[in-house]
Amino acid sequence: MDTSRDNARTGAIERTVRGLLPLYAEDEQDSPRRVLRGYPRPQRIVEAQRFLLATLFPGAIPELEDKPLQELLSDSLHRAWELLEAEVERALPFRWKGAAATRGGQEPCEKVEASALDLVTCFFETLPAIRELLVEDVQAAYDGDPAALTYAEIKLAYPGILAIASHRLAHELYRLNVPILPRVMSEWTHSRTGVDIHPGADIGRGFFIDHATGVVIGETARIGNRVKLYQGVTLGARSFELDADGYPVKHVRRHPTVEDNVVIYSHATILGGDTVVGKGSTIGGNVFLMESVPAGSMVVRGDSGSPKVKTRNKL
Numbered sequence: 001m002d003t004s005r006d007n008a009r010t011g012a013i014e015r016t017v018r019g020l021l022p023l024y025a026e027d028e029q030d031s032p033r034r035v036l037r038g039y040p041r042p043q044r045i046v047e048a049q050r051f052l053l054a055t056l057f058p059g060a061i062p063e064l065e066d067k068p069l070q071e072l073l074s075d076s077l078h079r080a081w082e083l084l085e086a087e088v089e090r091a092l093p094f095r096w097k098g099a100a101a102t103r104g105g106q107e108p109c110e111k112v113e114a115s116a117l118d119l120v121t122c123f124f125e126t127l128p129a130i131r132e133l134l135v136e137d138v139q140a141a142y143d144g145d146p147a148a149l150t151y152a153e154i155k156l157a158y159p160g161i162l163a164i165a166s167h168r169l170a171h172e173l174y175r176l177n178v179p180i181l182p183r184v185m186s187e188w189t190h191s192r193t194g195v196d197i198h199p200g201a202d203i204g205r206g207f208f209i210d211h212a213t214g215v216v217i218g219e220t221a222r223i224g225n226r227v228k229l230y231q232g233v234t235l236g237a238r239s240f241e242l243d244a245d246g247y248p249v250k251h252v253r254r255h256p257t258v259e260d261n262v263v264i265y266s267h268a269t270i271l272g273g274d275t276v277v278g279k280g281s282t283i284g285g286n287v288f289l290m291e292s293v294p295a296g297s298m299v300v301r302g303d304s305g306s307p308k309v310k311t312r313n314k315l
Contacts, residue, residue: 030097040091045184048083051076052169053162056131057155077127081120087181089116094179119176126172130165133205137164140206144228160209163195170199201235203227204260211266218255220273225260230285232267238290259295280312 253273278295
């Protein structure tokens with residue numbers, strides 16, 4: 001045994017630990033220095049998400065595939081509930097920390113365990129409505145993509161369907177003011193599909209993202225019914241309003257509204273909380289838009305790079 005090497009290694013590690021220790025905080029404050037101990041566990045949140053997706057699309061998890069439908073649904077939901085309730089309980093204290101404390105106006109709750117149970121109960125009650133929306137989303141994909149030959153390939157292979165299914169789950173948790181979990185779910189989806197939808201975005205019925213990769217939809221975006229996006233579309237914010245200390249103001253409208261029956265082609269960028277894309281409009285590829293357009297507009301990229309707007313006579 002080479003004791004000199006062992007001593008050198010031990011000494012180096014101990015010096016590193018002494019250097020690192022002052023850089024961590026173990027108190028209850030939400031800060032960049034705080035250790036992750038006691039935080040919600042992303043791997044368990046994602047596991048719950050997988051079981052929820054298996055409920056919305058039965059057969060998605062192979063080990064559950066051969067069970068009768070009622071048993072499959074019950075088993076998936078029991079597993080999802082067990083995982084989700086524990087993580088909601090871990091997340092709830094963050095509702096009253098940092099900028100999250102200014103959202104919703106709710107007083108801190110001492111009975112976190114009971115609140116977690118109530119929130120998960122409310123969330124599960126939304127699942128039938130989410131399933132109903134997803135059936136319409138799958139239909140929109142089939143109707144909107146001439147390359148789609150079966151509903152099966154859409155449900156099994158289309159990243160846009162996985163993205164919107166995951167978003168509809170995360171959005172309901174966001175609406176219930178559950179901290180952290182919706183973002184973990186949306187970022188897992190982002191890593192799987194290349195689609196980045198903030199869980200706060202409000203998306204209507206019959207939504208389809210064709211090709212999907214590179215789509216970004218911000219927190220306060222509002223999207224109507226029967227909207228179709230192509231790859232690379234951004235529904236984003238303009239420069240942020242700053243508070244007295246120079247930090248971005250939170251909880252304000254920053255992202256555009258897209259009304260019903262709009263098509264937005266690839267790599268179009270639409271910015272701003274005051275920007276409204278009117279019903280029945282078409283936004284061409286590579287358009288950069290920061291102002292509202294009326295219903296029935298056709299917007300294309302002009303020779304100078306600025307958008308050119310033409311209004312149709314009929315929607």
